[in-house]
Amino acid sequence: MINSNPTCAVLLIGDELLSGRTEDANLNYIAKKMTSHGVDLKECRIVADELDAIIPALNELRAKYTYVFTTGGIGPTHDDITVEAVAYAFGLDIYRDESVVKAFHDRKGGLVNENTLKMADFPVGSTLIPNNVSVAPGFNVENVYSFAGIPSIMRSMLDGVMPTLESGAEVISKSITSFAGESRISDQFEAIQNAYPHLSLGSYPSTQDDKWCTTLVVSGKEEADVAAAFGKVVAMIQDTKIEIIEIVE
Amino acid sequence: MINSNPTCAVLLIGDELLSGRTEDANLNYIAKKMTSHGVDLKECRIVADELDAIIPALNELRAKYTYVFTTGGIGPTHDDITVEAVAYAFGLDIYRDESVVKAFHDRKGGLVNENTLKMADFPVGSTLIPNNVSVAPGFNVENVYSFAGIPSIMRSMLDGVMPTLESGAEVISKSITSFAGESRISDQFEAIQNAYPHLSLGSYPSTQDDKWCTTLVVSGKEEADVAAAFGKVVAMIQDTKIEIIEIVE
Numbered sequence: 489m490i491n492s493n494p495t496c497a498v499l500l501i502g503d504e505l506l507s508g509r510t511e512d513a514n515l516n517y518i519a520k521k522m523t524s525h526g527v528d529l530k531e532c533r534i535v536a537d538e539l540d541a542i543i544p545a546l547n548e549l550r551a552k553y554t555y556v557f558t559t560g561g562i563g564p565t566h567d568d569i570t571v572e573a574v575a576y577a578f579g580l581d582i583y584r585d586e587s588v589v590k591a592f593h594d595r596k597g598g599l600v601n602e603n604t605l606k607m608a609d610f611p612v613g614s615t616l617i618p619n620n621v622s623v624a625p626g627f628n629v630e631n632v633y634s635f636a637g638i639p640s641i642m643r644s645m646l647d648g649v650m651p652t653l654e655s656g657a658e659v660i661s662k663s664i665t666s667f668a669g670e671s672r673i674s675d676q677f678e679a680i681q682n683a684y685p686h687l688s689l690g691s692y693p694s695t696q697d698d699k700w701c702t703t704l705v706v707s708g709k710e711e712a713d714v715a716a717a718f719g720k721v722v723a724m725i726q727d728t729k730i731e732i733i734e735i736v737e
Numbered sequence: 738m739i740n741s742n743p744t745c746a747v748l749l750i751g752d753e754l755l756s757g758r759t760e761d762a763n764l765n766y767i768a769k770k771m772t773s774h775g776v777d778l779k780e781c782r783i784v785a786d787e788l789d790a791i792i793p794a795l796n797e798l799r800a801k802y803t804y805v806f807t808t809g810g811i812g813p814t815h816d817d818i819t820v821e822a823v824a825y826a827f828g829l830d831i832y833r834d835e836s837v838v839k840a841f842h843d844r845k846g847g848l849v850n851e852n853t854l855k856m857a858d859f860p861v862g863s864t865l866i867p868n869n870v871s872v873a874p875g876f877n878v879e880n881v882y883s884f885a886g887i888p889s890i891m892r893s894m895l896d897g898v899m900p901t902l903e904s905g906a907e908v909i910s911k912s913i914t915s916f917a918g919e920s921r922i923s924d925q926f927e928a929i930q931n932a933y934p935h936l937s938l939g940s941y942p943s944t945q946d947d948k949w950c951t952t953l954v955v956s957g958k959e960e961a962d963v964a965a966a967f968g969k970v971v972a973m974i975q976d977t978k979i980e981i982i983e984i985v986e
Contacts, residue, residue: 519757
């Protein structure tokens, strides 16, 4: 059942991410959720608030992966064009959802205006995605799920749809961090990778107490193989007699 | 001279970003540098440590934008394949750079091994990109610049190449944050956008003291127009009599 997991891509929409004004806070949350649900996140793209940027990316990603998750661009201002982009990509009209109109009136009363009601417009046939922070829902068309860009709202929307997503084998990871430099062990590490080609072995240098250290990660869907390969990695580090900082299993 | 700025894309390479193990810390730094240098960052992609993922993305981006900046995958382990990917994309062979070999021997002496020397291999014709943290350089082939993934090293490499990049008109931004909700002002805000179609007006909701607030940003390359449009945005917020939190000019 190797590589039989569903796949997904993330499309982050927003000028502010590309100008550097804002730092994305959504991708990592989505990535972790997908990993533990057994959905392989294969790619992320970040594009501007422009139909010419969003639509081709959306069409390419939705044809390639089981699911596409978008964030941003579902508010009431002129730069919020995700509904329009998704509708165009799927060749759908846009309708105004009366249940959402009513929800806005119930929550905001006399403050509701035409701008507010832009957030009640969706591509025809959408399944709406509620959240526990605001009235404005996200929406799902076929394999595309469009969430808000505000992290608290995005998380609530994603959490809500998780049980509806096909799940695959969870990826299990074990890691060891030590002061052994990558160059010291990379040939042996590669030999272990070659012995377990269906697992993913990664090496991540960083610094601790101003000294270089390396985290070696073994991950895969077959628990016994992950354990066996990781045992070899740990033995390899122990053989160097170099200090081990942490083992996470 | 509107829209005459050079353009760029960022390609972040690394399984760890897609599994959620690591949160990217490079895009925002690159984005801010480009904005102040007058280079328009149009797109970012995040792909896995796989040639089949890196090469097509690289070829698409380098054909489309003035510059492409990649991060990650230039170390000594088997999952570091950026040199191979760039060489393949450009149809180049890989050579071992003797000046880098010497630098490794000078720095590391007897600890240098074949793994270390993998970091002295580059596509033929590369311009090497030194950094002030480690011996291992990044490299530049035509319009593609490949940096390390470790943020301290990436920053040093990028800072080093900045003076060699074509620069355009800096994007000037002014912003006002208030407790006015987006729905309250989005029609007037859009009217200001329509009056200044060459500027970019963006609206970003967030929370402060558990209350919703909105930051309205006016940005563009024409200082006088940015000032004029921003004056209208400030007047619009003042008219609401709603509390202003901050004005940044």
